[in-house]
Amino acid sequence: MKAELTIQLAHGGGGRLSRDLIQSEIVSRFGNGPLEGLPDAATIPWHCDKLLFTTDSYVVQPIEFPGGNIGDLAVHGTVNDLCVCGGRPKWLSVGLILEEGLPLATLRKVLDSMKKAAADCGITVVTGDTKVVGAGQSDGLYINTSGIAEAIKGFSLSPARITKGDDVIVSGNLADHGFAVLAARKNINISSALKSDTAPVHRLVQALEPFAGEIKFMRDPTRGGLSAVLNEIVENRNINIQLNETDIPFSTCVKALSETLGIDPLHVASEGRIVLICSSQVTDQILHTWKSMPEGFGAQSIGVVDSGKGRVTIKTITGGIRIVDVPRGELLPRIC
Amino acid sequence: MKAELTIQLAHGGGGRLSRDLIQSEIVSRFGNGPLEGLPDAATIPWHCDKLLFTTDSYVVQPIEFPGGNIGDLAVHGTVNDLCVCGGRPKWLSVGLILEEGLPLATLRKVLDSMKKAAADCGITVVTGDTKVVGAGQSDGLYINTSGIAEAIKGFSLSPARITKGDDVIVSGNLADHGFAVLAARKNINISSALKSDTAPVHRLVQALEPFAGEIKFMRDPTRGGLSAVLNEIVENRNINIQLNETDIPFSTCVKALSETLGIDPLHVASEGRIVLICSSQVTDQILHTWKSMPEGFGAQSIGVVDSGKGRVTIKTITGGIRIVDVPRGELLPRIC
Numbered sequence: 001m002k003a004e005l006t007i008q009l010a011h012g013g014g015g016r017l018s019r020d021l022i023q024s025e026i027v028s029r030f031g032n033g034p035l036e037g038l039p040d041a042a043t044i045p046w047h048c049d050k051l052l053f054t055t056d057s058y059v060v061q062p063i064e065f066p067g068g069n070i071g072d073l074a075v076h077g078t079v080n081d082l083c084v085c086g087g088r089p090k091w092l093s094v095g096l097i098l099e100e101g102l103p104l105a106t107l108r109k110v111l112d113s114m115k116k117a118a119a120d121c122g123i124t125v126v127t128g129d130t131k132v133v134g135a136g137q138s139d140g141l142y143i144n145t146s147g148i149a150e151a152i153k154g155f156s157l158s159p160a161r162i163t164k165g166d167d168v169i170v171s172g173n174l175a176d177h178g179f180a181v182l183a184a185r186k187n188i189n190i191s192s193a194l195k196s197d198t199a200p201v202h203r204l205v206q207a208l209e210p211f212a213g214e215i216k217f218m219r220d221p222t223r224g225g226l227s228a229v230l231n232e233i234v235e236n237r238n239i240n241i242q243l244n245e246t247d248i249p250f251s252t253c254v255k256a257l258s259e260t261l262g263i264d265p266l267h268v269a270s271e272g273r274i275v276l277i278c279s280s281q282v283t284d285q286i287l288h289t290w291k292s293m294p295e296g297f298g299a300q301s302i303g304v305v306d307s308g309k310g311r312v313t314i315k316t317i318t319g320g321i322r323i324v325d326v327p328r329g330e331l332l333p334r335i336c
Numbered sequence: 337m338k339a340e341l342t343i344q345l346a347h348g349g350g351g352r353l354s355r356d357l358i359q360s361e362i363v364s365r366f367g368n369g370p371l372e373g374l375p376d377a378a379t380i381p382w383h384c385d386k387l388l389f390t391t392d393s394y395v396v397q398p399i400e401f402p403g404g405n406i407g408d409l410a411v412h413g414t415v416n417d418l419c420v421c422g423g424r425p426k427w428l429s430v431g432l433i434l435e436e437g438l439p440l441a442t443l444r445k446v447l448d449s450m451k452k453a454a455a456d457c458g459i460t461v462v463t464g465d466t467k468v469v470g471a472g473q474s475d476g477l478y479i480n481t482s483g484i485a486e487a488i489k490g491f492s493l494s495p496a497r498i499t500k501g502d503d504v505i506v507s508g509n510l511a512d513h514g515f516a517v518l519a520a521r522k523n524i525n526i527s528s529a530l531k532s533d534t535a536p537v538h539r540l541v542q543a544l545e546p547f548a549g550e551i552k553f554m555r556d557p558t559r560g561g562l563s564a565v566l567n568e569i570v571e572n573r574n575i576n577i578q579l580n581e582t583d584i585p586f587s588t589c590v591k592a593l594s595e596t597l598g599i600d601p602l603h604v605a606s607e608g609r610i611v612l613i614c615s616s617q618v619t620d621q622i623l624h625t626w627k628s629m630p631e632g633f634g635a636q637s638i639g640v641v642d643s644g645k646g647r648v649t650i651k652t653i654t655g656g657i658r659i660v661d662v663p664r665g666e667l668l669p670r671i672c
Contacts, residue, residue: 030461124369126371
């Protein structure tokens, strides 16, 4: 019984235990106001204006992986949290926790990646902090990034607006990040070039401005993957989400790894993708817009919202229907 | 030679090595704009307004110490960084890095302290993040807090405005925090009640509004203590700062511990004090204002600014003059 009274890895996995911990310990204490509903970023009034504010710590292991490292991941992750809440990222803070003995060359490589990523996203690093802990009291390097964005006018994002008939769209292949980190950690030799999808989504979001009013929800499917995002939406609502397995874009390599390792790719993180729910009348326009952009060429409509009892289901390739549940344990700790 | 190419504990100590690391690795990459000059918080334009933004990670060891714990420390520290840059704290983010096996009771105690501290400071927790790392990959609990404040009108803080004739004031006893944490860590039995000074300074700063224009500089003397703050001001300037040892307020317990342990209290952190430099014409009014408040009753004018070659000196109790240098090594790692 004692294990239940301590923190477990699964508390950080983005699944059921994570949500329980956040609800019972964080929301119960701080949850009146912008924190309520746990959006990726808080929208706060600022005089006659609105700004968005978010924070994330990054503890990914290994620090470097195919397609990126903890530095660009830490910039993209916070930029993306701001973007999917309808923000135009402006200002970034960087908090470093360094372990004694970390090679300076590693730190430099990570900071170079952060600089490049921030420049690409048009976000400015304006404040920072550096702490050092003794050897064995950290695991190389942890990074916190917090970010401020201005609200893009026209968006009115709220899961409460989602209704029967809406479409579910993703901006590209899912789960590349999680499997790339897993492969790097386990030294799995991937002959094909599976890389993390870590990337900023700011251009994808800014391109949506003409349809902003018809978009009801956006999120980047990180810890817990697509299944965690969609289950959170339908929870305690009279709606279902029905996915079509044939429409969900996965790379060949992700499909092969997921079969070999027995890991459901619907539970695995992406770090440069958007899950979007919109009125069906703008679906074609959004797909057309995204598919014309390098970061959105793999966009797909993957399912629909129906009335129901708060379930996410998937129509499998063989024609069956199964329930898509939230990941419960922790398959991939320290994925971001 | 190899040790020079890795991170050392002293890189986090707030002294010379810390500043070198920040200058060579951070400012060199990100240092155009609000980051330049390394204020405690960045002042950034927001349409016709200004806001302040800051971040800090907390890795204090032990997590609990006489007078506080990592939770209230993490709120006070970020609130204070905003305050000493002339801000009225408004919004706070909380990023937790939890170690597998951390007792839930410890987490709850820390979060309760954060809630109480935030309420006392009038700052609202609006966004957060929780990561879990495996046993042995952290040291219990690390916290990042980032904060946003609105600028209090009237302040025009800049070390460049400091000139000959200005006064140096502190808001109360110095170094209590550092020695309290040290005593807790080393199990030193302190019969007198030495407690950390961790506390918010927002009321002290807001009380300065009538004299805001005559105040040139404020900072909370945390890592590196008073000596680090003052040396940073005079560096590469044609001014000296002359302190009077008899005027610097230290508790009897701090004096005793500093003599016993051979640690200069000028190098030791406070977490609820302000070092302020102002035109001498408002010194008496500031002291009068602060001394009437519970958190400022120990305020003292401790020295003056003179022309010179960028040195901080102290007139000792015995009448001699000695140079107050920046701490070089790392006496007290993980003090905050």
